[in-house]
Amino acid sequence: xISLINFIIKNGAIFMFLFLQTICMWMIVTFNDHxxxxxxxxxxxxxxxxxxxxxxxxxYWALYSISDSxxxxxxxxxxxxxxxxxxxxxxxxxxxxxxxxxxxxxxxxYNRISGGNNHLLINRGKNHGIDRGMGVITAEKGVAGIxxxxxxxxxxxxxxxxxxxxxxxxxxxxGYFGSxxxxxxxxxxxxxxxxxxxxxxxxxxxxxxxxxxxxxxEGIPLGTIQSYEIPSGSNFYRIEVRTxxxxxxxxxxxxxxxxxxxxxxxxxxxxxxx
Amino acid sequence: MSDQLxxxxxxxxxxxxxxxxxxxxxxxGWGDQHYFQVLIYPLLILILPLNFSxxxxxxxxxxxxLIIDLFYLSPGVHSAALVFTxxxxxIVLNFMEPRGGYKVNISPILYHMGMNWFLSFSAILxxxxxxxxxxxxxxxxxxxxxxxxxxxFSFLTSYLFILAIAVIINPK
Numbered sequence: 001x002i003s004l005i006n007f008i009i010k011n012g013a014i015f016m017f018l019f020l021q022t023i024c025m026w027m028i029v030t031f032n033d034h035x036x037x038x039x040x041x042x043x044x045x046x047x048x049x050x051x052x053x054x055x056x057x058x059x060y061w062a063l064y065s066i067s068d069s070x071x072x073x074x075x076x077x078x079x080x081x082x083x084x085x086x087x088x089x090x091x092x093x094x095x096x097x098x099x100x101x102x103x104x105x106x107x108x109x110y111n112r113i114s115g116g117n118n119h120l121l122i123n124r125g126k127n128h129g130i131d132r133g134m135g136v137i138t139a140e141k142g143v144a145g146i147x148x149x150x151x152x153x154x155x156x157x158x159x160x161x162x163x164x165x166x167x168x169x170x171x172x173x174x175g176y177f178g179s180x181x182x183x184x185x186x187x188x189x190x191x192x193x194x195x196x197x198x199x200x201x202x203x204x205x206x207x208x209x210x211x212x213x214x215x216x217x218e219g220i221p222l223g224t225i226q227s228y229e230i231p232s233g234s235n236f237y238r239i240e241v242r243t244x245x246x247x248x249x250x251x252x253x254x255x256x257x258x259x260x261x262x263x264x265x266x267x268x269x270x271x272x273x274x
Numbered sequence: 275m276s277d278q279l280x281x282x283x284x285x286x287x288x289x290x291x292x293x294x295x296x297x298x299x300x301x302x303g304w305g306d307q308h309y310f311q312v313l314i315y316p317l318l319i320l321i322l323p324l325n326f327s328x329x330x331x332x333x334x335x336x337x338x339x340l341i342i343d344l345f346y347l348s349p350g351v352h353s354a355a356l357v358f359t360x361x362x363x364x365i366v367l368n369f370m371e372p373r374g375g376y377k378v379n380i381s382p383i384l385y386h387m388g389m390n391w392f393l394s395f396s397a398i399l400x401x402x403x404x405x406x407x408x409x410x411x412x413x414x415x416x417x418x419x420x421x422x423x424x425x426x427f428s429f430l431t432s433y434l435f436i437l438a439i440a441v442i443i444n445p446k
Contacts, residue, residue, distance in 0.1 A: 016333075017357065020336050020353075021358070023350075025350065025354065027353070
């Protein structure tokens, strides 16, 4: 013990240096948004292999509910298949839109919901034809996020529960569209912004993706309107949207690849840059 | 010792204020990056006298870095770079020791050490400081080119200002 203390005193400068640098590094990755993003991103990418193994272990316990949800989804798809694509419930059927999109199934291997900026990691990457900017929808109902970065076998996903995520959504059957963002602390409540006050809708109306981007096809259900109010002096509603499924429980997702993305962007991007 | 405390306390405050009030505003570049920045505060770590221990210098560097960080809104970045500078100062001093050794208790400044010695001494430390600072600011070696460009351009501007200040304050 005494020799250890002597050793520390003798090398005081080096220990003090390491001590101060540890404090600095902690401050850098805690209080600086830019550095924290990179730090988290790298940690996630480096540990993704281990994460997948851990996730595989947990899967054994979740097998029952997964097979259940997969069976339910199969059933729903079969139902759509048999009742034709113009069923009463889905006037504009998702499958119709998918004609020019390709779907890649993937498993979530990392999902952490805490704080304001959340990410997912999925076990498909560039080798499977995924690239940044593609949309990710959950196997059940709803949107999971947007692909942020890819390595050969993995992708990180900017979760919809991220302060910078914004998805173009519209109120089904009413046509008004706005952007869906996450401002609350509750992972099941999203906010629909930029709906003008002359719009008419009711609590319980469904919000679906608008299809005005190359990220998501039209008509994917996002949630139902839970409450709304008009902030004083504002020309827009403040609408709370409750998501249909709990993203923290999702285990499988589908990546939507718009096969005409490059073609659409070549027209759209010059307009945005004007 | 209390004389020294007063003197270097004054330089601590003066250099911090100069950095925050004047040199923080001098930053330009292209794209969305500031390639030319002026960081003169490492001068304090250069001129601290030789009888200060390494631990004392690092603590001074840490507190100065924290204050600068508060005004740059970048907690930890300036502190880490300056603590690193304080740590390697001893190594650079040993490396550049003149033939007769250092005189006791002096400051490694122009007046005592001569122009040539001070030019290379400050160049090494200021460059290392800038390299660490911009590595931590950019924080990704994917942008190594950005780090090097920022380090080199900002080093040139900072070095000019630091030398100017060192010449102006060169005591009799």
